[in-house]
Amino acid sequence: MRSISLALAVVLTVVAVGARAAEPSGDASRGAALFRTCAACHSLVPDRNMTGPSLAGIWGRKAGSLESFERYSSALRASGVVWDAKALDAWLKSPAGFIPDSHMPFAGIPNAQQRADLIAYLKGASAGKAPAVAGNRNGMGGMMGGTEPHFTDLKKVGANQQVRAIRICRDSYFVTTADGKTTAFWEPNLRFKTDSSAVGPRPGAPVLLGAGMIGDRAFVVFAAPDEISGFIKHRCDAPK
Ligand code: HEC
Numbered sequence: 512m513r514s515i516s517l518a519l520a521v522v523l524t525v526v527a528v529g530a531r532a533a534e535p536s537g538d539a540s541r542g543a544a545l546f547r548t549c550a551a552c553h554s555l556v557p558d559r560n561m562t563g564p565s566l567a568g569i570w571g572r573k574a575g576s577l578e579s580f581e582r583y584s585s586a587l588r589a590s591g592v593v594w595d596a597k598a599l600d601a602w603l604k605s606p607a608g609f610i611p612d613s614h615m616p617f618a619g620i621p622n623a624q625q626r627a628d629l630i631a632y633l634k635g636a637s638a639g640k641a642p643a644v645a646g647n648r649n650g651m652g653g654m655m656g657g658t659e660p661h662f663t664d665l666k667k668v669g670a671n672q673q674v675r676a677i678r679i680c681r682d683s684y685f686v687t688t689a690d691g692k693t694t695a696f697w698e699p700n701l702r703f704k705t706d707s708s709a710v711g712p713r714p715g716a717p718v719l720l721g722a723g724m725i726g727d728r729a730f731v732v733f734a735a736p737d738e739i740s741g742f743i744k745h746r747c748d749a750p751k
Pocket of ligand 1 (some may be wrong): 548551552562566573576583584585586587588594602612614617732
């Protein structure tokens with residue numbers, strides 16, 4: 512019992528100290544750990560855009576101005592904001608509160624110390640000085656299976672991922688790969704994507720990517736959208 516109340520007292524003290532600091536100064540290494548949440552959508556590699564724009568060089572950049580990012584909201588583009596400590600603090604506290612109608616799918620960080628830590632990290636990272644985020648080799652966080660982008664080169668996958676044929680019979684897809692195996696998927700569990708980037712598949716050579724933990728779901732990634740329907744054959748008998 513005593514150790515529990517002692518632990519509680521420690522927690523309360525830490526909370527009180529945190530709350531007292533009105534303008535906390537940031538700790539970039541703590542910020543690096545916090546950045547993992549952001550890394551699900553943002554990389555720090557120049558022009559490597561994901562769900563969100565690359566944050567390389569964010570310090571002093573005009574909001575919504577990275578040319579290689581196509582999906583900014585008009586609100587962010589038109590905001591006139593330039594990213595410095597003050598603007599980042601307001602944005603990270605409440606993105607939609609700071610720039611209404613912007614659409615960063617992130618609720619905000621209520622804790623001022625955590626925001627300061629992140630901003631310290633972003634400032635260093637922006638100048639190329641920050642430590643890499645541990646366990647974040649590709650500039651992406653560990654999001655749940657399925658939605659995360661890949662940065663492996665899809666031109667270099669093994670035979671078990673090179674798709675040779677896809678057929679659909681009623682509610683089932685049958686995907687045959689270059690190793691001769693055919694895997695069946697329930698229709699809603701197989702999705703089709705395109706990747707036109709430098710690491711996308713070769714034209715006409717789609718790639719099977721597993722998604723999810725159980726192995727019953729997957730993606731087939733094509734080089735371009737017009738390949739998709741031509742590739743999928745309606746037939747119920749397995750080709751000889
Ligand atoms: C679920 C995805 C997602 C997460 C998580 C996320 N962001 Fe974003 N972020 C976006 C998107 C999308 C935009 C573009 C918003 C718009 O155009 O309105 C954006 C925009 C930004 C911008 C403005 C960039 C520019 O070029 O003007 C900054 C700065 C930013 N995010 C920082 C962060 C930080 C720091 C975190 C972590 C605390 C974070 N974001 C978490 C998706 C995300």
